[in-house]
Amino acid sequence: MIENYNYDFHEFDSLIKLPNNIKKIDERINTILLQLNDKSVDEIIHITKVSNIVGDLSLGKSRDYKNLLFEKISSFVENKFDQENKLVWKKFKNQALILDKLYSDFIISRDNYFYNNPTKVKIDLSLILICIEKVLRSYNRNHISETSNQNESEFEANIHIRDTLKGYAAEILKYFMFKDISSKKTNKIYCIKDVEIICKHFEFYDEYESIKDIMEYFRFSQLEIKKDSHLSIDVIGEEFNRSVLISNFREKGARHNRYSRLISNYRKSNIEKKMDYDINDYYSMIELERILGEEWKSYELDGISVDYWNKAYLFVRKISNKKLSKENDINQLDKLCIVKSKIQWTLEIKKFLKVSKEIAEKILDNLIFSKESYDLIDAPFIQLGDCLAIIPSISQDTISAFAIISNFSKRLNKLNDLSKKGYFLEKAITSVLNGGNMRTISNLKDSYQGENYEIDQIFAIGEIVYLVECKTLPYPYTVKEHAEQLCMIHGYLKKFERNIDYFIRNSQLFISKLGIERVRDFKKIFITSTMLGAPDNYNDIYIVDESSFSAFLRRYPPVIWDFCSGRNIFTKDISYYTGEITNSKMYQFLKQPAPIDAMKEKIKKVTINHSSFTISQYSLENQSEFISVEDVHLINRDSNFPWINLVD
Structure with missing residues (x-):
């Protein structure tokens, strides 16, 4: 592909x-x-x-x-x-x-x-923000917070709908930013009818998102379009369609699994929370360490420590939850949203983060929503004249790690150090290889006639030598983002080929260090930080993701894990995940990674009817989570958080 x-x-x-x-x-x-x-x-x-x-x-x-x-x-x-x-x-x-x-x-x-269906008053930005908050607050109250006896599938489905509504909120806000409406803060109390009319936009955006997917599949894949009495659209670029679906579900499932296991362990510990950190804070720190390594606090984005960015999103989440703890259904901006002057916000961020005013201003500027912003989770502050507003139901459960990664890797299509460098991924892969007792060389470099060459890892199994390239990439979600990532990977593969060719021709640079006398063959592996949705191969370079590669080396097959009981209820029996790692088993894995293969069994092609068209595309048949348990070691420890007594 x-x-x-x-x-x-x-x-x-x-x-x-x-x-x-x-x-x-x-x-x-x-x-x-x-x-x-x-x-x-x-x-x-x-x-x-x-x-x-x-x-x-x-x-x-x-x-x-x-x-x-x-x-x-x-x-x-x-x-x-x-x-x-x-x-x-x-x-x-x-x-x-x-x-x-x-x-x-x-x-x-x-x-x-x-x-x-006109509104009684002229539409302004204050009314839009009230409507967004009302929709999300109502859904959280009726389907998330106060609904008991939900099974895992029902809970996941409700969370998915809530996250979808948050995505719609950003699109609705952008739509009105293109309209000629007042963006000044008002103290009006809007009537229920006007609020209900504006809330209708959420229903329209359900169809809009389907049209958006169609347009992006048209641009980056293949469609079959039939126009008779009714418009029928079939996504015939099936491999790419499946890949997008599987990749998104694996990424979401892995995140949810890590979070669910953490909550399960926390609940089983039966210890009251006695520190300033809550479960979301701890989870965010785990994710930042997973992505950026143990020294994540010292890593800088846009000249500011990730620790400060993390605390900035933590600040937004805390004040959002505080606002939501005071129930209020009056249709007035100050009653439902958090609105302050930019100077006030700057001073509050300065105080909370204990930073200079200049740093506080820079952080705030990066978190203000605009037409170019990805969503309201990444950029939660909305300009209202001289004021900035936060929609609390958007930010109440923000995981700052993902907001940081998304904000800095997707903003204005600019790929910065976060998405270009694979340093932390390289360290993770090196650790896994060493843990599997592989003969490994890391970060091999050389130069010839003014040209520099490097390979991230080289390891050997018997007389077969594996050359590895690692790349940290931004998380894709939309069809367009998945196509963009494939283009990025292709570009990196061309550079990898150049390095492969040099080191194979100059194998004396590493053969003795691997402790082998002869090489029977060379294999090439390209490892991404993000979840892939299909096995792939380019000019004999196998393309895999870190999650599945690490799980294979650790001998962890995909499992289905039950959130309620905290137990693995099914483990897929895969022969090449057991016993000593051989070249034959490595080949089987690279050709057919089990986590992806398992997901293929859970999707089927469906036809979805809309008012003006029908679309045939792949959809997930069962919400069961096939995940890899290699991430559990990140959670099963109590360093820095002695109040969590983890139970196996």
Whole structure:
């Protein structure tokens, strides 16, 4: 699959940027057409998809510009190519226009509803924030906090819906940021009817998210589209579709498993909490150590210690929970949300973190929500004139570790040190290899004729030598993010090949250090920090994730774990996870990693009906968690938290 993502994901970003001077639109379009002059039809289709000229979900002038650009490109293709190529373009163009109409119809339907159901008062940002808080607070009260006797599947399903609503909240806020509404703080008490009308946006965004997935599968995979009396869409890029689903579920399942085990152990300890840290604080610290290593507090992001970023999100969560502890259903901004001036927030952060005013200001600026923000969990402060507001039900259970990683790896598509460096992942893999008594060399470097070469790990099993590259990557979630990550991995693989070639030609640099006399063969492994959704191989380089690789070396097969009893209720019996690690077992694992293979058994293709279309795609058949228990060692210790008496 990786071979389909052998392009620079952001190469054509400049194509879709609306010129600042509207008079220069024609000039910009002519420049683009010149760039396409030597391209084939397939290449032009690829460029229009990846650059988001088609499949666009923007509004206003940006959308108008992209539609005009697509018309010009279409005319260019139809005038330049022969009949056979024109037919290829025609099929693509028809699909693009059908999907564009699908989105246009959605916009019209949404606009018509709110036109026919107007609010009594003029819509402003204060009303939007109240509605978001009311929806989330109501759902938490009725489905999370006060619902007893839930089984694990029901609880997980409710948590998933709540997290989905939080995602919708960010999209709704962005939608209104593009509208001409007042962003000044008001003290109005809004009527219930007005609040209910605005809350209807959450229902519309359920369909919006489905359309968004369709557009992204169209851009980065393959669709079959049939338009008769009803629009039918089939995701035929099945390998990628399964991969996205499995990857997301494995990542979510692993996080939930670590958190659930921690809570289970805490409850079994039967010890009252007597310190300032609660279970979420401890869990966040565990995750930061898992991602960044034991010295995570000293690691800096944007010139500020991760410890301070962690405490900043902790501050937001604590004041959110404090606000929610005081029940209030009055539809007034100050009653439901936390609103203060930017100066007040700066001083409170300064006091809580015990930092300078300059650092407090910098931290706050990084946590203010904008049109470019990923979500309201990463950036919980919302600008209201001279004030900043927090929606408490968004931030009440924020795990700061994931907010930090997401904020700094996804903001404005900028990949910083956090996502580029694999240092902490390298240390983790080295530890696992040493724990498995592997003959291992770490971080081997050399230079030749001014060129530098390095390999993260080299280990041997018998006379087979394995060369390993580790990469820490941002967590993908959306279809687009998964496609982007595959493109990133492909780019890293090309660099890895260069290093592999050099060290295989100069194997005398490490053979004696491994304690072997001859090498029968070389194997290559590329390890990612994020969960993969499919086994993959590129030019004989096996691509695996750290979670499954570490579990294999530790001889931990995938298990199903019951949250209520705290026991493993099923372990999948896999022969190559038992006994001494051999080259044969390593080959079986690399070819077919068990955690991914187990998940394949749990998904099937389904057809989902919406009001204006149906979509056929893969879906999870059973919510049981197949997880790897290699993370349990991070939880089963009581250092720094003596009040937790962990019980096996």
